Amino acid sequence: MRAIRGDYTDPASYETVSNAIKAAGIPTVMSEVTMVASVYTKLEGAPANQMIRLLETLEDLDDVQNVYSNFDMDAEQMEHAAG
Numbered sequence: 001m002r003a004i005r006g007d008y009t010d011p012a013s014y015e016t017v018s019n020a021i022k023a024a025g026i027p028t029v030m031s032e033v034t035m036v037a038s039v040y041t042k043l044e045g046a047p048a049n050q051m052i053r054l055l056e057t058l059e060d061l062d063d064v065q066n067v068y069s070n071f072d073m074d075a076e077q078m079e080h081a082a083g
Contacts, residue, residue, distance in 0.1 A: 008036070037070035048073050 009017045011033050018031055043051055051071050058067045 034066075035068045037068070040070050040072040043071045043073045044077060048077050052078070 014033050021028060021031075048071075051069070055067055055069060058064050
């Protein structure tokens with residue numbers, strides 16, 4: 001089975017594209033309209049640790065439904081920052 005990630009369409013065309021994919025019988029796991037950053041900021045060291053703590057704090061709030069960010073850090077730094 002082939003997994004395709006990162007295929008995007010204009011939000012205004014979402015329903016048309018979604019219906020065409022269904023009509024073509026192409027299986028999907030997930031489909032949604034969401035926010036995607038156009039510019040990413042590389043974080044390392046203390047700022048990376050602060051960002052992880054901020055995101056975890058926001059995600060723990062009951063009234064928060066989604067958290068979006070535009071930071072970029074490699075997997076090793078992510079694991080280290082998450083503790």
